[in-house]
Amino acid sequence: MELFTNQVLAGIATGAIYACMALAVVMIYQAIDHLNFAQGEMAMFSTFISWQLMQWGVPYWWSFLLTLAISFAGGILIERLLFKPLAKAPVLTNVAGFIALFAIVNSVAGLTWDFTIKQYPTPFGSAPFLGSQLISTHQAGMIGVTLLMLVGLYLFFQFTRIGLAMRAAAALPESARLVGVNTSWMIALGWGMASAIGAVAGILIAPVVFLEPNMMGGVLVYGFAAAVLGGLSSPLGAVIGGFLVGVFENLAGTYIPGVGNELKLPIALALIITVLVFKPAGLFGRAIVKRV
Amino acid sequence: MTAMLNVKDLRAYYGQVQALHGLSFALNEGSLTTLLGANGAGKTTTLRAICNMVRSTGAIEFEGKPLSGKSTENVVRLGIAHVPQGRGTFTTMTVEENLQLGAITRNDKKNIVSDIERMYDHFPVLKERHTQQAGTLSGGEQQMLAVARALMLRPRLMLLDEPSFGLAPLIVRDLFKILGKINREDKVTILVVEQNAQLALELADQAYVIETGKIVMSGNAKEIASNEDVRKSYLGY
Numbered sequence: 001m002e003l004f005t006n007q008v009l010a011g012i013a014t015g016a017i018y019a020c021m022a023l024a025v026v027m028i029y030q031a032i033d034h035l036n037f038a039q040g041e042m043a044m045f046s047t048f049i050s051w052q053l054m055q056w057g058v059p060y061w062w063s064f065l066l067t068l069a070i071s072f073a074g075g076i077l078i079e080r081l082l083f084k085p086l087a088k089a090p091v092l093t094n095v096a097g098f099i100a101l102f103a104i105v106n107s108v109a110g111l112t113w114d115f116t117i118k119q120y121p122t123p124f125g126s127a128p129f130l131g132s133q134l135i136s137t138h139q140a141g142m143i144g145v146t147l148l149m150l151v152g153l154y155l156f157f158q159f160t161r162i163g164l165a166m167r168a169a170a171a172l173p174e175s176a177r178l179v180g181v182n183t184s185w186m187i188a189l190g191w192g193m194a195s196a197i198g199a200v201a202g203i204l205i206a207p208v209v210f211l212e213p214n215m216m217g218g219v220l221v222y223g224f225a226a227a228v229l230g231g232l233s234s235p236l237g238a239v240i241g242g243f244l245v246g247v248f249e250n251l252a253g254t255y256i257p258g259v260g261n262e263l264k265l266p267i268a269l270a271l272i273i274t275v276l277v278f279k280p281a282g283l284f285g286r287a288i289v290k291r292v
Numbered sequence: 293m294t295a296m297l298n299v300k301d302l303r304a305y306y307g308q309v310q311a312l313h314g315l316s317f318a319l320n321e322g323s324l325t326t327l328l329g330a331n332g333a334g335k336t337t338t339l340r341a342i343c344n345m346v347r348s349t350g351a352i353e354f355e356g357k358p359l360s361g362k363s364t365e366n367v368v369r370l371g372i373a374h375v376p377q378g379r380g381t382f383t384t385m386t387v388e389e390n391l392q393l394g395a396i397t398r399n400d401k402k403n404i405v406s407d408i409e410r411m412y413d414h415f416p417v418l419k420e421r422h423t424q425q426a427g428t429l430s431g432g433e434q435q436m437l438a439v440a441r442a443l444m445l446r447p448r449l450m451l452l453d454e455p456s457f458g459l460a461p462l463i464v465r466d467l468f469k470i471l472g473k474i475n476r477e478d479k480v481t482i483l484v485v486e487q488n489a490q491l492a493l494e495l496a497d498q499a500y501v502i503e504t505g506k507i508v509m510s511g512n513a514k515e516i517a518s519n520e521d522v523r524k525s526y527l528g529y
Contacts, residue, residue: 161392161396168385171385175380178376179441181393
């Protein structure tokens with residue numbers, strides 16, 4: 001029983017990271033109807049920036065906040081330079097754009113910081129949390145920071161005017177323009193926020209997976225699985241999907257014989273396919289019916 | 293008296309297809325004008341061209357300022373509210389959020405709150421349902437919400453695209469009564485596109501009739517309504 005509880009809690013901790021990645025993916029998907037394959041690489045790059053800041057002597061939490069700001073600005077810049085011009089281009093053009101972004105960010109990170117694995121600090125330490133062997137302080141920190149951010153995002157979207165305008169622009173761009181919302185900037189803002197959310201995920205997971213240019217590859221696949229499970233049209237679904245995938249992954253690795261650590265990733269992929277076959281809109285997504 | 297909205301030689305295109313062929317008309321400040329015509333005559337396109345939602349050439353001036361080259365949201369910010377065909381309701385949001393979105397370009401918080409109350413006075417049913425998702429409203433209620441949302445902009449000019457579409461005759465009468473009241477009391481200039489010519493002519497003071505992308509008739513609404521030839525050949529009643 002202790003093993004079970006332990007695995008569930010650890011699953012919730014990594015699930016928090018998947019939830020962040022899924023949320024970032026869904027935010028951009030809502031804005032422009034495309035999956036951002038480079039979301040993980042952007043998060044990795046943000047993590048490197050925070051690492052670099054700390055190397056220069058900036059304290060952890062200052063580098064954390066500074067990195068969020070830089071990532072936010074960077075996300076907006078990427079949208080303005082690369083994806084705004086592609087707004088009316090066909091799907092495949094956009095896919096090529098995302099793959100290019102993936103390759104560029106990955107290579108630039110490798111060039112700047114090389115591909116060796118680096119230690120990344122945690123401000124929470126890795127002692128047992130509250131004296132319990134079930135979960136470490138860093139894992140508890142991951143969950144805590146993520147929940148704090150999710151509550152903040154919820155309040156932003158529910159109770160601020162910009163949040164309302166962003167929701168309107170995502171739901172019905174034409175109607176949003178007709179009440180005077182600058183939908184183009186709302187998309188850019190969505191990119192900035194997604195980028196900052198990804199940065200949080202990268203910084204929190206880096207002490208676990210270590211810092212290197214390919215650190216987010218697996219994490220993003222889980223994030224995609226979470227987004228598909230919860231429904232690409234539902235931010236809340238994506239978050240719940242993230243936690244579910246984290247727990248599911250851990251339990252499968254522990255209890256299904258022969259899965260172990262090596263086969264955990266295929267489980268995420270199997271999950272994506274299963275959901276797409278049986279419930280294409282995800283658990284919380286709305287099925288889109290097109291009239292012909 | 294100079295016109296509030298002046299449209300000259302308007303031509304609009306969907307891809308290669310030309311939908312408007314040199315359309316000209318003017319709206320006086322404070323007037324309630326209707327644009328009539330059959331299906332596919334170009335009524336909706338005319339409204340969309342004013343808000344720059346379709347590629348067009350020609351000159352459109354609003355209070356002396358040209359609108360060409362302005363993005364849709366910037367046209368709206370000048371005080372032109374557009375209630376689109378199909379109402380454009382944000383169906384997943386609450387009634388109150390829809391009203392707040394109507395005022396999203398304004399910064400006078402206090403007045404926004406009192407304006408929402410004013411909309412609830414105009415349309416009591418919206419008050420009853422203000423926490424409900426807008427998609428759960430009936431067609432008539434959604435049309436009232438769309439009009440209320442447009443009014444939240446405190447527009448100088450309101451464009452309505454077939455507000456009667458899909459509504460029961462009694463509800464249309466109510467709606468048109470409210471439009472007349474808004475026009476008189478709030479001094480909002482209104483241009484309403486309609487297929488329901490009879491009702492629209494009762495409501496309006498000016499009328500234009502459009503056929504295949506051109507204005508073919510214009511004048512006082514009462515005169516057009518009483519001219520039997522015009523009625524038979526263009527308005528079909």
